Amino acid sequence: MDSFTFGAALLQYTISGLTIGVIYALVAIGYNIIYNVTEIINFAQGEFVMLGGLFAVFFTQTIQLPVSAAFFAAVIVTGCVGFAMERLVIRRARSSTVLSLIIITIAVSILLKGSAMFWWGKNPYSLPAFSSGRPFIIAGAAVQRQAIWIFAVSALVVICLTFFFRRSAYGKAMLASADNPSAARMVGIPVRQMILLSFTLSAAIGAAAGVSITPISLMEYDRGALLGLKGFGAAVLGGLGQFFGALVAGMVLGLAESFCAGYLSSGYKDAVALVLLLLALFFKPEGLFGSREAAKLKKF
Amino acid sequence: MLKVKSVHTYYGSIHALKGVSLHVRPAEMVALIGANGAGKSTLVNTICGLMKPNKGIIEFQGESIQGIGPEEIVRRGIALVPEGRQIFSTMTVEANLEMGAFIHRRNGRQVESDMERMYERFPILRERSQQLAGTLSGGEQQMLAISRALMSRPQLIVLDEPSMGLAPLVVKEIFRIVQELRREGRTILLIEQNARAALQIADRGYVLETGKLVLQGDGATLLNHREVQRAYLGKGARQIWDA
Numbered sequence: 001m002d003s004f005t006f007g008a009a010l011l012q013y014t015i016s017g018l019t020i021g022v023i024y025a026l027v028a029i030g031y032n033i034i035y036n037v038t039e040i041i042n043f044a045q046g047e048f049v050m051l052g053g054l055f056a057v058f059f060t061q062t063i064q065l066p067v068s069a070a071f072f073a074a075v076i077v078t079g080c081v082g083f084a085m086e087r088l089v090i091r092r093a094r095s096s097t098v099l100s101l102i103i104i105t106i107a108v109s110i111l112l113k114g115s116a117m118f119w120w121g122k123n124p125y126s127l128p129a130f131s132s133g134r135p136f137i138i139a140g141a142a143v144q145r146q147a148i149w150i151f152a153v154s155a156l157v158v159i160c161l162t163f164f165f166r167r168s169a170y171g172k173a174m175l176a177s178a179d180n181p182s183a184a185r186m187v188g189i190p191v192r193q194m195i196l197l198s199f200t201l202s203a204a205i206g207a208a209a210g211v212s213i214t215p216i217s218l219m220e221y222d223r224g225a226l227l228g229l230k231g232f233g234a235a236v237l238g239g240l241g242q243f244f245g246a247l248v249a250g251m252v253l254g255l256a257e258s259f260c261a262g263y264l265s266s267g268y269k270d271a272v273a274l275v276l277l278l279l280a281l282f283f284k285p286e287g288l289f290g291s292r293e294a295a296k297l298k299k300f
Numbered sequence: 301m302l303k304v305k306s307v308h309t310y311y312g313s314i315h316a317l318k319g320v321s322l323h324v325r326p327a328e329m330v331a332l333i334g335a336n337g338a339g340k341s342t343l344v345n346t347i348c349g350l351m352k353p354n355k356g357i358i359e360f361q362g363e364s365i366q367g368i369g370p371e372e373i374v375r376r377g378i379a380l381v382p383e384g385r386q387i388f389s390t391m392t393v394e395a396n397l398e399m400g401a402f403i404h405r406r407n408g409r410q411v412e413s414d415m416e417r418m419y420e421r422f423p424i425l426r427e428r429s430q431q432l433a434g435t436l437s438g439g440e441q442q443m444l445a446i447s448r449a450l451m452s453r454p455q456l457i458v459l460d461e462p463s464m465g466l467a468p469l470v471v472k473e474i475f476r477i478v479q480e481l482r483r484e485g486r487t488i489l490l491i492e493q494n495a496r497a498a499l500q501i502a503d504r505g506y507v508l509e510t511g512k513l514v515l516q517g518d519g520a521t522l523l524n525h526r527e528v529q530r531a532y533l534g535k536g537a538r539q540i541w542d543a
Contacts, residue, residue, distance in 0.1 A: 182350060183387070188452065
């Protein structure tokens with residue numbers, strides 16, 4: 001392929017890096033929502049992504065829904081899983097410390113992964129792309145149609161969340177609960193409901209990421225752990241709790257991974273996220289966009 | 301309006317309130333004074349629902365409210381201006397006020413006009429309405445905390461140590477504001493370590509000591525009471541002991 005020049009290759013890596021990067025960003029945003037309201041790092045976040053993908057497979061193949069309907073069905077069902085997780089597990093342990101709650105989320109992630117294995121087995125599943133057609137060719141680089149959908153879904157999520165947290169009373173009440181839970185209760189904000197909402201919302205966003213990525217990279221029961229870990233890397237790199245930081249850090253992570261796979265070796269690809277995570281923790285533990293003062297006041 | 305009847309509250313294993321009874325009548329300002337560790341904050345937290353009393357009755361407007369959570373108590377009409385202000389420091393001043401009116405969030409017009417009234421009362425808050433609340437000075441934060449409490453349209457305002465950690469001039473300003481609220485006919489329960497300032501503006505006062513009310517009376521009487529002068533005002537200690 002003569003036309004596949006250096007420039008085209010660079011563009012190709014950039015596009016695929018950004019595509020996977022926005023998925024990491026969505027996972028990181030999921031972490032941030034729960035962290036913002038509860039200071040809990042929910043290690044079951046990756047499992048929400050996996051469940052989203054596999055539920056979408058279930059709705060398209062077993063129930064024969066069209067992909068668009070399956071997308072929303074998977075997002076809603078996974079949101080319910082997040083709801084149930086808060087109601088049945090987190091709320092029962094509400095008097096525990098944040099650290100034990102974090103350990104509980106690891107237990108939930110193992111439980112979800114195990115259940116998914118029983119239900120769907122160990123094989124990877126595929127999903128038809130949201131719209132069919134040949135990839136677009138831009139300056140010698142191929143852009144899959146699904147990548148456009150991924151960008152669209154992410155943009156929509158970010159816009160909706162920004163609107164929700166900046167404008168709506170409930171969004172602001174969630175921020176207030178995060179800022180000062182006891183003061184929030186004293187002005188009449190039901191903080192428990194806000195926590196419930198944060199888990200539901202995070203699960204739904206994770207699921208949206210999962211459904212969008214499945215047509216490109218398949219989905220299987222144990223895919224969640226790695227996606228969750230990379231999303232966590234993005235969340236820390238961007239500064240825990242910072243939505244804009246998560247978006248930027250997710251893309252940085254995706255690009256780094258893609259360039260590593262393209263120019264070094266795809267074998268090291270998965271290590272990139274961990275290396276970036278370690279570098280962030282060593283040199284800038286509050287993250288690229290986090291404030292140092294705020295980081296000092298927080299427990300994790 | 302508010303009746304607290306022989307309330308016992310434990311703070312962990314500490315018996316912090318040992319049978320406290322007090323009442324606040326409508327349009328009255330009642331001061332509760334006491335030293336550090338006397339149980340003032342425990343009493344406030346018990347009234348506002350953050351702590352549950354082990355024994356005793358708390359009645360507000362004829363209904364018993366003990367053991368109800370703080371989210372519900374603010375709906376019943378008690379607003380707390382908490383110790384240390386406790387504003388939402390990472391949110392804007394405007395958002396803080398809006399959150400104060402969370403229970404009225406469906407009534408946008410009311411919230412807006414109330415907010416306008418707060419800005420008229422404290423023009424500095426209007427100037428800083430888009431600033432993060434954490435960047436305000438201590439006095440401004442206290443004004444914000446008071447406005448946030450007023451936004452819930454309370455029947456009773458509980459002010460917990462409004463002068464704490466503020467410069468003397470600012471303390472004066474805060475007490476002026478409290479007096480103004482009183483003149484508007486609002487019902488206020490003022491908790492203070494600054495006994496003199498509190499008793500000077502209050503109709504009645506209670507003195508709390510190690511979990512028990514040891515004295516009560518109208519403001520002026522308490523202000524001139526020998527025990528109060530000795531223990532809280534540091535005035536004429538020698539005369540008392542010499543006598």
